[in-house]
Amino acid sequence: MVVGAGVSGLTTAICLAEAGSPVRVWAAEPPAQTTSIVAGALWGPAFQEPASQTLAWMAQSLRDFQELARVAGTGVRLAPVLAVGELANVDELPPQADLVPGLRRCAPSQLPPGFTHGFRATMPLIDMPRYLEYLLNRLSAAGGEIEIRPVESLTEAAEVAPIVVNCTGLGARELVGDDTLQPMFGQHVVLSNPGLDQVFVEVTEAEEWTCFFSASPAGGLRWHPGAGPLGPHTRPGCDRADSAAMPDDRAASCRRRGPRDRHRPAPRPPRGAARGRAPGPGTLRA
Numbered sequence: 001m002v003v004g005a006g007v008s009g010l011t012t013a014i015c016l017a018e019a020g021s022p023v024r025v026w027a028a029e030p031p032a033q034t035t036s037i038v039a040g041a042l043w044g045p046a047f048q049e050p051a052s053q054t055l056a057w058m059a060q061s062l063r064d065f066q067e068l069a070r071v072a073g074t075g076v077r078l079a080p081v082l083a084v085g086e087l088a089n090v091d092e093l094p095p096q097a098d099l100v101p102g103l104r105r106c107a108p109s110q111l112p113p114g115f116t117h118g119f120r121a122t123m124p125l126i127d128m129p130r131y132l133e134y135l136l137n138r139l140s141a142a143g144g145e146i147e148i149r150p151v152e153s154l155t156e157a158a159e160v161a162p163i164v165v166n167c168t169g170l171g172a173r174e175l176v177g178d179d180t181l182q183p184m185f186g187q188h189v190v191l192s193n194p195g196l197d198q199v200f201v202e203v204t205e206a207e208e209w210t211c212f213f214s215a216s217p218a219g220g221l222r223w224h225p226g227a228g229p230l231g232p233h234t235r236p237g238c239d240r241a242d243s244a245a246m247p248d249d250r251a252a253s254c255r256r257r258g259p260r261d262r263h264r265p266a267p268r269p270p271r272g273a274a275r276g277r278a279p280g281p282g283t284l285r286a
């Protein structure tokens with residue numbers, strides 16, 4: 001039994017179902033209403049400990065997404081990325097940087113005004129609405145089933161299945177009383193895309209930052225202005241992209257489309273520790 005139908009729950013359920021286990025998914029909300037659907041979503045370095053494990057996970061997920069980018073209909077592609085910002089220790093990059101494909105420093109002339117450091121790379125970019133649809137189809141083909149059903153305790157799930165995997169995202173805060181999970185709010189604005197291909201990511205220790213994700217012509221340009229830990233907030237002028245941050249003149253012509261901006265909390269685990277734990281048989285832990 002997998003509890004949760006965001007990207008973690010669907011991926012877990014697919015791995016189990018394709019390995020031959022009968023799998024059910026219980027979720028309070030369907031994939032289209034999860035945090036997962038509004039993610040940018042860029043594969044990127046993870047800095048959680050233990051680094052020996054998280055580096056291996058990073059490398060594996062990079063291989064998986066590179067392979068998915070070769071399969072039609074997954075919503076995954078390899079995109080040019082420009083990451084700029086106040087990067088501490090730019091001369092001494094962490095070991096995670098070695099895994100980022102094609103990572104190279106920008107020449108000063110390649111940087112937008114106001115930024116002193118930047119890197120270019122080629123990273124997997126995932127159009128989440130399409131990717132979640134792909135995962136749903138793949139789960140269904142492997143025999144997995146989803147039921148919309150909120151659970152009040154993991155014991156409820158353990159009564160019907162010998163193994164329960166908790167993939168409830170931020171819901172785990174209430175479900176297992178884990179106060180260390182902190183919401184981190186992001187503003188998500190879908191804009192028309194006049195042909196921008198590059199992903200723009202601001203890397204900073206500041207409380208707010210901006211990203212542009214050029215999902216696909218159909219998916220538009222996904223703009224995340226003012227993402228940060230403080231709580232929901234709206235930047236004025238969200239009808240137009242903040243072209244000052246985007247080093248491409250065409251950004252000024254982007255216009256908001258679709259429904260109103262959505263504020264979505266994303267789980268924010270403590271930076272120091274990975275959250276996956278496998279309890280011994282017969283125990284119920286999350």
Ligand SMILES: Cc1cc2nc3c(=O)[nH]c(=O)nc-3n(C[C@H](O)[C@H](O)[C@H](O)COP(=O)(O)OP(=O)(O)OC[C@H]3O[C@@H](n4cnc5c(N)ncnc54)[C@H](O)[C@@H]3O)c2cc1C
Pocket residue numbers: 003004005006007008009026027028029030031034035036037038039040041042043044149150151152167168169170171172175185186187188224227264265266267
């Ligand atoms: C604006 C924004 C941009 C982001 N960009 C990126 C990015 O570029 N790259 C990246 O890696 N990450 C990004 N993230 C973070 C990413 O979206 C999340 O880490 C990820 O989607 C979490 O997925 P999940 O499956 O763990 O949780 P969720 O997507 O939150 O799914 C949780 C599931 O559990 C269910 N659930 C919760 N409680 C219960 C309960 N009691 N009973 C039953 N079901 C329950 C929910 O209904 C849902 O189905 C971004 C997030 C935001 C908000």
